[in-house]
Amino acid sequence: MNRPQRAGSLRARQPRRLTYEQLEVRQLLTADVFLVNFQPEASFAPTRHLIDSGETFSAQDGNLRYGWNLDHTDAAAERNASPDQRLDTLIEFRPGGVWELQLPNGEYEVTVSVGDPNADAVHYLLAEGQSLLAGEATAAGQFVQAGGTISVTDGRLTLQSPSAADNSTCVNYVYVVGAADASNQAPSAPVIQEPSFPGQVVNPSDVHMEAVGYADPDGNLHANSDWEIWTTDSAGAPLELAWTTIGIGGVERLHTHLGDGVFVNSHSGRGDLMFGAGYLMRVRFRDDGGAVSPWGERVFLTGSATEAFPLELEGVAADPPPHWLDGLGREVDLSPALQSPYLLLESAGGETLIAINASGAPGNSVTTQPMLDGHVDVRLTLFGGSGGLTLGETDLHFVGADGVEHEVYLPAVDLPAGETLYLWVASNGSTFFGSQGQQNPDFSSLARASILGFVALEPGYRVEVAAEGLRLPVNIAFVPNPGPDPDDPQFYVTELYGSVKVVLNNGEVREYASDLLNYNPTGNFPGSGEQGVAGIVVDPASGDVFITRATDADGIEGGPHHGQVVRLHSTDEGRSSSGETVILDMVGETQGQSHQISDISIGPDGNLYVHNGDGFDATTALDLDSFRGKILSLDLDGAPAATNPFYDPADGLTARDFVFAYGFRNPFGGAWRAEDGMLYEVENGPGNNDRLARVESGEGYGWNGSGASMTQNAIYNWTRPHAPVDIAFVQPETFNGSAFPAVVQDTAFVTESGPTWAAGPQENGKRIVRFEIDANGDLADGPIPFVEYQGQGRASVAGIAAGPDGLYFSDLYADLDMQNPTAVGARILRVRYVGLATGSADFISDVRAGDGDLTVQFTDTSTVVGATQWEWDFGDGSTSSDQNPAHTYATQGVFDVRLTVTSEQGERSKTQTDYIVAGYALADTNQDGVVDHTTDVANFVSGWLTTTTGLTTQQALEAGDNNLDGIVDSSDAFRLRRALFEAAGSGGLGGEAMSPLQGDYNLDQVVDQDDYSVWREEYGRAAGSQTALRADGNGDGRVDAADYSVWRDNLGATLTSEQISSSFTEVESSEPRPGMAVQQPESRSHRPRWALAASLSGSSFMAARQEPVEVVVAPESTQWNRSRAAHEEGAPDRARASLDRTWNDTIVDVGPLSAGQRSVQYTAMMHRTVAESLSSDVQASITSVRRGE
The missing domain is CATH 2.60.120.430 (Galactose-binding lectin)
Structure with missing residues (x-):
């Protein structure tokens, strides 16, 4: 029965493996x-x-x-x-x-x-x-x-x-x-092959243990083995048991890993051994009668922890300028203060490369140092200023003097006033806590890890994510001739534990096939869990996908596994598999983890070439009557290729007929080189002599169990194990050279996976290296490190393939914060050549937002010197190569836009996130499906004249910037007012039809003198100007006297009213001023005026900030009539959070008395917009008396 794993423990955990899971009660043996x-x-x-x-x-x-x-x-x-x-x-x-x-x-x-x-x-x-x-x-x-x-x-x-x-x-x-009976004689002691020799230095995260030489005087079979690792003293004598696995069977009885056992005593809870320590490994065999052999022993050492590499710079380019971005992609905007905060990228000696300082204007002041006298190790200095500094995680982007782009990952900070944070920067952009006065990088305390982990080591190349959310992605296969549509398949990925994913042209990752294994593959890792689905290739004619897998012979858990070649069919143009056909089933050829069937490719002759491991039995590699330890050749239906060197149809179909070449240990990777039409392979040695070789038809490659045999026919041997697992050629014949420069065409790129699930950088792997091979197939140069892991996580490299726009590889494991190697979260990464172009890419557009189908005119504003090519990605699956294209968005959505500009020196790109908003009612600022007064008008009013540059698209919309032009202004008012008039369901609106406050032309929720001013300014204009239609009160497409009537009839209408007390005093009256929007009386009347004395201390105005105070006076029987704004002289600045001031002698004009009126009772109100609600008001009663004719 399967039981859930416990979550939340701090102890290191290995995936649970059930040793016995037979469907029927098993026959128990003495040696069990x-x-x-x-x-x-x-x-x-x-x-x-x-x-x-x-x-x-x-x-x-x-x-x-x-x-x-x-x-x-x-x-x-x-x-x-x-x-x-x-x-x-x-x-x-x-x-x-x-x-x-x-x-x-x-x-x-x-x-x-x-x-x-x-x-x-x-x-x-x-x-x-x-x-x-x-x-x-x-x-x-x-x-x-x-x-x-x-x-x-x-x-x-x-x-x-x-x-x-x-x-x-x-x-x-x-x-x-x-226990064995007395008559049963013990097997002989094991012969240890790994560690390879006494005192070998091995990785503490991935100790390979291998023993051979089983021999039993009674002829009993090898049932299982006991393995142990002990700590030792300086002389190599055992001190304490640190790790053990008892009675392990299967292939693990000969070759086991740390994941196959438990850590005990002082090593309890660990997942690896100590760095820089001495250990003793010992093993004994148990026969099927229960007798155990003497122990075979070997002392070994573990390597020291690999340090991170410091980021070294000699200068920073001014163009493109550095960008310091928050988690939403916005520029960090430092606030000026008595002592302003700042960020410096500098050397330990104080040589400044980047300085970012607060500025009085929006944005920061940024300066760079283009060139120093030499390379320096860099650190970040972040000063909190007199007001302190609080930020979430941020990223610093810049280009070095050598043209290489860098991204530095800063942790969240909460710096008190006057405090300074020092961060050392690693070459992959990770940051580590430092201290004042340190002169050398200190990578002992991680502040924030690099998101990618991988770094391109040659200038002009960039590593980026192509697909994510994968589980143990082992191999990649591109569609040779992909379709043009966004949802056409671009490449496929095998996941070790029984799935194939397809990645579409638009980057979407889909399930192509699942449940491809007939057993539970989740064994120990490293260990028995390293088996399942491996190789993959796409038939260019049919689009069918071929895979290789280790399968169970009878579907019963615990049985032996063997290799299969499977053809997956599709009825939807490769987006999903509709069924499978096993075209080669190698029953009886037992294989286990790592040494299973692996790579598959289609050669120039149209045949399949299948790489088959030896199944931990070296004798099979040289045996032509075994499928194991071979590279096989067969047609697409599974029949042996008639051109195979040992093919003989006269003697019946045997393994020999399929053999193309033999004598291999575990030939994980293979690739065809167009230059000579030959297949090249990489494989792991038994602790030494990993091999790169060119595969010749009928040739033997010698693997007989010894490290020395791995040198046969090798182009190159890694004398220390680096675990090469895959190979790809960048060449003109494959996607026109993958957009790589000519200097690296016809180059082999090899993934070195290194130790299994090891943390951090590794000396012996976790990188891509390249080899230059001459016309004869001999080594010309290499291995040359090309991409290297410099992060702090577990990601490694596995599958690799040349794609249309770069070199793609899988990182095999989820990189950071993962408790086991089989977790979902691994990625496909892409190495792109971007060159060393001068200048930066940038663009603008005439509109950024609109209802319905939206046509946008884009304009290139780049400064790339010598630009020759422009590639636009509009985010909706469409692209263009025009310099200044127009594009229509026909689907609703929020879209990123990317422009890549290319010159002879390389390329520069600019991506603007959430740049286009198409198909939405843009006046719906919170995008809740209803344009209403409660939220959308309030957002507009509170955001009036706000500059939205640097905000995300959603933040700009919520501020009221409905057309995303960088400011909340009258054009946004038009959109909002129009939307309020629209009927339910139109323009993307939902719910009931909305109506605005009639005559409220500036949308401040009160019909007042300010709305008359809008009407007067726009009088006589007709539809076609968005601002003209602000005062089109009756919606007839022009602003005229009828719209004045709409304003007059609604004068005084408001949507507000929080009330508290205050007092007003009457002062001298005056005649109406010319141009006032009032109905003149038939007889002479007085316009009363009052002085306002309103103390705001302790009222709800304490929440207000810098908005203007506005006074409203109206007869008690009418709605509020706000007539005029009054401002305090020396108003509080933007930084104040509360208000405690008194307004005096504020003059308020009210409408004239009607003919025959002797007195009118008025109510005066002072109105102020606040952050927490739409308004706060104070009011008082006032009496106006006619003083004569």
Whole structure:
């Protein structure tokens, strides 16, 4: 049964592997080893351990029968206190509790661990009536092992805890190993092949352990092996067990990894060994009668931790200028202060390369140093200023003096006033905490890791993400002639654990095929989990996809695996698989992890070429009657190629007929070179002499189990293991040279995967190297490092393929913050040649937003010197090569736009994120489907005259910048007003039809004198000018007297009203001023005027900032009539968060008295827009009295 893994633990975890998962009760053997851990059902199981969660005796994991006489599930516990999962979990024996395991009768070595991480305990335990523990006391966190040779006579091993007053027996695990009878002679001691020699320095994250030479005097078969790693003293003598795997079978009995066992004692909870330490590895063989050999031993050393490389610069280009961006892609805008904040990119000696300082205007002041006297290691200095500085994660983008683009990753900061942060910069852009006065880079404390991890080592190349969200992507195959549509397939990726993904032209990743394996591949990694689906190639004629995979012979878990070649069909032009055909099934040719079937390609002759590992049996490689250890050639239907050197149809179909070349160990990668029409392959050696070779028909490559045999026919040997796994040629015949320069055409690029799932940079791998090969197929130059991993995560390199616009490779593992190597999150990365062009790319457009179909005229404003080519990507799947194209967006969406400008020196590109907004009601500032007063008008009013440069598209819309022209102004008012008039459902609106406040021409929610001013300014204009239509109150397409009537009839209407008290005083009255928008009375009237004395302290105005104060006076029987704005002299600046001032002698004009009126009672209101609501008001009652005719 499968159980979930526990999440949230700080301990290093390996994926759980169930050793026994047969569909039927298995035939138990004398040499069987049973590792049972007692734990809660949901807890993580230690590697290779069966789970007992307290259930009663029954068929459980692997249909083995074991369990309790009484339900003990409530006695199972996990303490989260010990890093050793075996000791952190337990089941406490209940009174009368008995645990049993069904076994054949015989002798067994039984080992039991007891103890509780959190509590003292006293333990009593019997095995088949034999006392193992009798009152053994353990303190909290103390554990005791007990055991002995136990005879089983009734078909069940029985453990029970006898009654005792102080009994609190807590059992952690039990190990049961079949014991040999006295007549069975032991096998001979193993011969260790890896580590290759005493004292070899190996990677602490990936220790390869391999032993051969099994020989048994009784002729018994090799059942399983025990492996151990011990710490040692300076003389190599063992001190403490650090890692172990007991009784491991399958191919792992000969070749195992750290992922196949458990770390114990001082190494508990680790996933690797210590750096720079001495260890002893030892192994012993167990035959199928239970006899074990003497130990074979080898001392070895682990390498030191690899340091990050410092970023070295000799200058920074001024064009294109550096950009300091926040997480939303906006420029960081530093605020001026008495002591302003700043950012410096400088040397330890104070030589400044980039200085970014606060500026009084929008944006920062940026200066660069184009050239220093020499290269310097660089660091960042970030000063908080007198006001402090708080920022989320930010990125600094710039171009070095050598034309290489750089991106530096800054952590989130919260600097108090006057504080300074120092960050050392690694070559991949990662940052590390430093301190003042340091003169040399310190990479011991990571501040923020590089997003990519990989760095191009040659100028003019850039590494970027092409696809992501993958799980163990091992190989890449491009469609030879891809279609032009955005959703046409561009390339395919095999995922080791049984899937194929297709990546479309528009970058979308889809599932092409899944469930391609007939077994659970998730074994230990590194270890048995390194097998599954591997090679892939696309038939250029049919579009069918060919893959290779390791499959189970009978579909029963635990059985042997062998290789298959499978053809996947499609009925939707390659977007998904509709079925499969196995065209070659190599039943009986057992293969395991790594040494399985792998690469597949189509040669110039149209045949398939299939690479087949030796299955950890070197004798198969030179045996022409075995498929293993060969490169095979067959037609697209699976028949052997008639041109094969050993093909003979007269003697029937055998493996020999398929053999193209032989004598290989594990030829992971292969690629065809157009220059000579030959196949080249790369493979791993047995601890030394990894090989690059040209494959000749009928040739033998010598692999016989020795490292020396790997030198046969080699173009190049890596004497220390770098684990080359794939190869690709950049050449004119493949996608016109992948847009790489001529100097690297006809070059082989090889991925060195290095140690399995190792962290950080690695001396022996995690890079792409290139080789130059001469016309004879001999080495001319190389390996030359081309791309290298310099991050802090686990990503490596695996598959590689030449694409139309660069070299694509898979990074195999999710890079950062992953708990196991099989997690989803790996990527396909692309190396593009961008050259060393001078200048920068940039563009503008006539519009950025619009309803319905939107036609945009783009204009190139780049400064690239000698530009010869322009490539536009409009973000909707369409492109253009015009310098200044027009493009129509016919679908609703928010689109990125990218312009790439090319010159003879290379290219420069500019991407503007969320640049075009098409098909939406743009006045709907919050894009909720309704244009309304509650949010959209409020956003516009509060954002009036706001500059939106540097904001994201969504932020600009929410500020009211409906046409995205960089400012909230009258043109945005037109859009908002028009949308408010539109009927429900039109223009992308939803909900009920909206109506604006009639006559409110400036959309400030009050019909007042300011709206009359808008009408007067626009009087006489007709439709065609957006601003003219602001005052088109009746919607007839022109601004005329009828629109004045709309304003007059609604004068005083408002949508506001929060009220608090204040007072007004009447002053002398005056006649109406010329041009006032009032109806003149038939007789002489007075216009009262009042002085305002309104204290705002303690009112809701405390929340207001710098907006103008506006006063409204109107008869009590009417709506509010705001007539005029009044401002305090010396108004508070933008930085104040509250207001405590008094306005005095503010003159307010009100409308004249009507004919015959002697007095009118007025209410005066002072109005102010605030951030938290639409308005806040103060009011008071005032009486106006006519003073005479």
